Amino acid sequence: MPEQQLSPGSHAAAIVPKVQAPAPVSLPAAKAAPAVQPAGASPGKSQLAAQQLxxxxxxxxxxxxxxxxxxxxxxxxxxxxxxxxxxxxxxxxxxxxxxxxxxxxLPAQPGTAQPPERDDRFRDPxxxxxxxxxxxxxxxxxxxxxxxxxxxxxxxxxxAHLVNFFTRQALDALSPSNFALTNPLVLQAARATAGGNLAQGAQRLAQDLAQQAAKGAQADAPLQPLPYGVGTDVAVTPGKVVYRNHLIELIRYEPTTATVHPEPVLIVPSCIMKYYILDLSPGNSMVRYLVGQGHTVYIISWRNPDATDRDLGMRDYLRSGVMDAMAAVAHTSGARRVHAAGYCLGGTFLAIVAAALAGHTAAAPAEAHPLRRQGDIADLPTLASVTLLTTLTDFSEPGELGVFIDDDQLRTLREEMARTGFLSGRQMAGTFQFIGSRDLIWARNVRRYLLGEEDHPNDLMSWNADATRLPERMHSEYLQSLYLGNALATGRYRVGDVAVALSDIHAPLFVVGTARDHVAPWKSVYKIHLLTDTDTTFVLASGGHNAGVVSEPGHARRSYQMAQRARGQGYVTPEDYAATAPTHEGSWWEAWSAWLAEHSGPRVAAKPIPADMALEDAPGQYVHQRYAD
Known part of the structure; x- marks a missing residue:
């Protein structure tokens, strides 16, 4: 089907007219702050030249x-x-x-028991x-x-956070495990291979340096293929794109069970990442697992922006992203209630929308909700439940990312994005690599350049290499209002004329934090208990920001703690939660699927996706958009 052409200013217009979204909610654009001029001065060429300098x-x-x-x-x-x-x-x-x-x-006395080694770098005998x-x-x-x-x-x-972070970075770089002469494993390998490991490592280092130099020399360096092909090795759960606008594609997955729960599950992944982290290879796919449990699953695939999208802001991601997706789910499924799940920044978007739409029901009179006066939201379903995966709603303690966020850092970032119109995928990947340098840089360098071992990528590593961009305006608004201003937690964030208060969310919550998360520390995720008063089930899963979420059943050494706080029940500190919440072996996916079933109606006969609603096969077009930067 031919796509409707968009004018440069019509970012939120639907490209494919098969599924009509509701009229967009009026969310006013943020106004740029006027430049401050000295008294009596007028802008001119000299001032512009000084600014450029x-x-x-x-x-x-x-x-x-x-x-x-x-x-x-x-x-x-x-x-x-x-x-x-x-x-x-x-x-x-x-x-x-x-x-x-x-x-x-000083040397310990013979026979003195040594405490168990906690640092993975030094576990070998x-x-x-x-x-x-x-x-x-x-x-x-x-x-x-x-x-x-x-x-x-x-x-x-x-x-203090900056000093502590960069001190640890320096110490990680100076670890004796990083050097050939002070690492016994490297010396053992050198003896066993007559130095072959070091020769192979030097060869790989030369290749990597040459490849990096070639990338820097070419403005349009060719993209290297991903180890795991999108649509062939990962993102292969059968489904159809049922809605598309300038910002998102909405994928609906085919049922694999005879009956399904009547409430669909809408997943809002982070726009910082490609959606298929939740649909990796079949054994690691959360989407495939949920479908197999009788859930009708939809997921948003965010478009990877370019320079023409520099003016897309938070309002676009809330309206043309989450709200339009909710409307499309209701239209294509006929359901009036949906379960919604958000991951990382997608969870923050979902929490904002859930709070802004609180009190909205299909039967409510038009004047019952302020957003109804700003646009037609009658086609939006109500939320049967809200799931937040490694999601910050209070940004007062944002973890390691806080190192990179202050007024001067944001000014530097804004000036860089002003030249390109976006935050590049390479910059974003570099930030996360820097945060996890011990594993992502130093441990890899030891394996590749000192032990001479070849990398063996897996589906998660391949996904990690599939970088995405963020539009200039959206990224600036996100950091300024949420990270610096903490506006969401303090009730100062607005959607149009509606002040967003997370305490307005009355749908039951299922919240997941991960024990080794440096991006969304679990104790900060846990602060949702201070901002809401609704039935909340909190899960603390083993693993980190990504590996703790991609926690398929059957994976070895996976566990989680889980406890529920009923509405009106007293607050439990995160320390008390960690000390008292029951521990379960295995995957938290199973507990989540059971929780969703408990909050769903009686199962109904499964129906295939109507042919007239299918735009094309999953994974669609947007997920394939990649850039060399």
């Missing part, structure tokens, strides 16, 4: 500081250094701790032999001392 200087400094603001870094170190310099008592305590740690390095045990112990003592040294009273919390 400033931005060029900032860009050079940012590149030298690996994309960060050198001013923010300098202020953080100066704050810590000056407070430590005027704290002789703290200096004395640190000196005593250093002496104690040095004394602890070879690290217990001389001299590697001493190298490891000295390194760990240094890490322990620096962990205390960065704690100085009076230092601003953000500056």
């Amino acid at each position: 400033d931005e060029a200087a900032h860009a050079l400094l940012s590149r030298a500081a690996m994309g960060l603001s050198p001013i923010s870094l300098a202020l953080a170190w100066a704050d810590w250094t000056m407070h430590l310099a005027v704290s002789p008592g703290r200096q004395s305590t640190l000196a005593q701790q250093a002496m104690q740690l040095a004394a602890d390095l 070879a690290w217990q032999q001389w001299p590697f045990q001493q190298l490891k112990a000295g390194y760990q003592a240094s890490c322990a001392w620096w962990e205390q040294a960065v704690k100085v009273e009076g230092v601003a919390s953000h500056h």
Whole structure:
């Protein structure tokens, strides 16, 4: 079917007219702040030239500081250094701790039991032999001392976070496991292969450096194919694209059971990632699992934006993304109630929409909800439940990403995006790689360049290489209002004329945090308990931000804790929750599927997707959009 052509300003218009979305909710565009002019001055060429000179200087400094603001870094170190310099008592305590740690390095008495090693880098028994045990112990003592040294009273919390983060980054880089002569596993491999591991590693290093240089030299470097093909190896659960606009494709999956629950499940993944992290290879696919449990599943596939999309803002992602998808689910399924699940930033979008639409029912009079006065939302279904996966709603403690977010860092980022119109996938991937440098950089370098082992990508690693962009305006609004302003948690976020209060959400909540999440720390995810008063089931799953969510049944060493707080029940701190919530072995998917079934009506006969609603086969077009940057 031919697609309707869009004018440059009609981002939210439907491309394919088969499924009509409701009239868009009126969400006013954010206005750019006017430039501040000196008294008596008028803008002219000289001022523009001065601004361009400033931005060029900032860009050079940012590149030298690996994309960060050198001013923010300098202020953080100066704050810590000056407070430590005027704290002789703290200096004395640190000196005593250093002496104690040095004394602890003395050889232990024979037969003394050693505590179990918690650091994966040093678990191999070879690290217990001389001299590697001493190298490891000295390194760990240094890490322990620096962990205390960065704690100085009076230092601003953000500056303390910066100092702590970059100190850990430096210490991770200096680990004895990263160097051939101080890593017993590398030396063992060198003896076994007569140095072949080092020769192979040097070869791979030269290849990688040459490939990286070629990318930098070519403005339009060719894209390397993904190890796992999208639509052939991953994203293969049978389904159809049933709705498309400029921002999203909506995929509906074919039923595989004779009967299904009457309420469909709409999944809102993060626009920071390709949706198929939830539909990886068949054994790792959350979508396939839910379909197999009798759920009718829909999922949003976000369009990967380009420079023409620079003016897409948060309002577009809420309206043309979540709200239009909800309307399309109701239209194509006939259901008036849906379960909605959001992942990461998609969960934040979903929480905003759920709160903004709170109180909306199909039978409510037109004047009952402010959004009805701003646009026709009669076609939107009600929410039978809301599931939030590793989702921040309170951004006061955002984890490691907070290192990169302050006023000066955002100015640097805005100036960079102003030149391109988007935050590139390479920048975003670099940020997450930096946060997880111990595993994603140093451990990989040891395997590839010192042990001479070839990478063996899996479906999750392949997905991780399929980077996405974010539009300039949306990314700026998201960081400014949520990360810096924490507007959602404090009731200052607005959708059109509607003030969003998460306490207005009365649908039952299923919330998942993961134990080793550096992007959305589970204790910050847990703060949803302070912002809502509804039945809330909280799950703390093993694993990290991605691997803890992709937790298919049968995966070894997976477990989760789960507890419910009924509406009106008293608050339980995250520490008390962790100490008392029952632990279950296996995948939390099974508990979630059962929870969804409990909040659903009696099962009905499954029906295939009507042919006249299918635009094309899943995974659709948008997921294939990739860029070399």
